[in-house]
Amino acid sequence: MSAIDDLERAIEAMLFASDEALDARQVAARLGDEMTPGAVRAIIVAIAERHAGSGVELVERGGHWHFQTPADLAHLLRRERDDPRKLSRAAAEVLAIVAYHEPVSRAEIEAIRGVQTSKGTLDVLMEAEWIAPAGRREVPGRPLIYKTTDAFLQHFGLTSRKDLPGIEDLRAAGLLDPVDLAFETAMGELDLVKDGEDA
Amino acid sequence: MSAIDDLERAIEAMLFASDEALDARQVAARLGDEMTPGAVRAIIVAIAERHAGSGVELVERGGHWHFQTPADLAHLLRRERDDPRKLSRAAAEVLAIVAYHEPVSRAEIEAIRGVQTSKGTLDVLMEAEWIAPAGRREVPGRPLIYKTTDAFLQHFGLTSRKDLPGIEDLRAAGLLDPVDLAFETAMGELDLVKDGEDA
């Protein structure tokens, strides 16, 4: 193996020792701000490549990097006690709605699910630090709106929100549009068809 | 880098994710006891060699292996930040007394100040490295005595303790005036300035 230079060693040690994922800017700050985050990022990518295919991987989640074990070794590492937060169906649905529609208000979540969201459901997701308030919607009542967090991306192994499974297909199919908008689109198409029939 | 085989990946991941150092026998047991501890150990040593010189080390302690960051990079993991604090009035008094009367015991400091001195005040001055214990006074109770340090001289720009102004110098400088009188004098000067402006 070629010798690893001091800077690369230092960055690798930092990422390895940190108890939370770090982004390039945080690493640069700790190195004394003598390097740009861009230059640091290039080194992080090199470290990640060096570890690729080993039993320890360096992965990017929402711009933050952390070491973890590869998923295909889960069967060897999983223990009885490893029981990540079991989500209720309601909580899983609310989490998906926040992730795919963010930022989204509670009323908008309820419109999609057709049922009231118990306070506890949002609390569970906020306690897990997977969702967080993201300000207020500037409509009457100024409701709180929610978005997902970096911890969400980290937990579910997503590099960014673009990685959400099937999000592009859902968007293309208009399934992330509100019902009203989809309704108008659908009616417009019907009208076109009718016009065609009339002609 | 040559491809790392599945067994080596698995052992590496196990050592990485474990919350305690593992010996070869424990690793072999987790792998299903299909390998001898000796064979496992050989793989562990290979993993350790692969990481040698990087920012991540696999080390052996009493037959148990664990990952750690190299000791020479510890300074990167523990960043010190300055937190400037203004010395309290009481601490300044104690420091001055030590400087003018050293070596002095706490009881002597209290006698000179005319008020009790908390242990914390001396601690602050020792934390600042401006005073240090200088043995014990050979009187009943053998109290600790304190003196100022080189760091003290350096911080206050003094070549030696003889540079400290004498009592008469302090008096001449107005530093022995009661505070309220000194205040009035200062205010009088302000008035003069104002008068001058009016004229």
Next chain:
Amino acid sequence: MEDLPPAFDLAPAAPSEREDALQLNLESWEGPLDLLLTLARSQKVDLRQISILALVEQYLAFITEMRALKLEVAADYLVMAAWLAYLKSALLLPKDPEEDPSPDELALRLQLRLQRLAAMREAAARLLARDRVGRDVFLRAKPEGLRDVRVRRWDASLYDLLAAYGQVKLRTEPVVHMVARRPVVTLDAALHHLERLIGVTLDWAELSAFLPADYDGPLRRSAVASSFLAALELARQGRVDLKQDGAFEPLYLKAVGT
């Protein structure tokens, strides 16, 4: 399961789904829309092609069955049932072009809502199936951690130090009152002086005329005071007469018997 209501035969369902559909327990559903979606799924077609009319029949039959079994039906399920009953009759009646919104539009909206809920349900399942930290992938159990240690740096200037010492000295110095000798004319001196001059002057003379001319400042004020007391003393002894024209007017004196 044997007494399957006819409505459930509207769509052919796999045995397992028929069992699901027959769980007459509302706890299993996250509200009426969820129940509708489950029923719609039993139609085994793409949600875009489901028969809303058939779906309405399924739902109403389901609720009817529950009530027949005297099971409690939550209010929002009944509200949905009432709305669906209205939709069903509107869909079956001859079309009224004046009616707004038209039953077809209402049915379309319901269909769109079901599609959206189904999309999110599927998304949630895919999300939960990902490689999750602590279940599929693992972090270091005990990382060293990055620490920011705040080091207190005490600050004081030489002035602070000297001023503090000055205050200590000032506070603890033994208190000594130094009384300066001030220029005064004692009563004895004034008496002696006045006795000497009283014989010389024959007529009324003002008290101030008896004061030494070279006294000024504090000494003169002292001389005025002690000479006044001396004049009162001589008057008491019957050796001088005093007169004054009014308060704060000059005080005159002359020797008795002259």
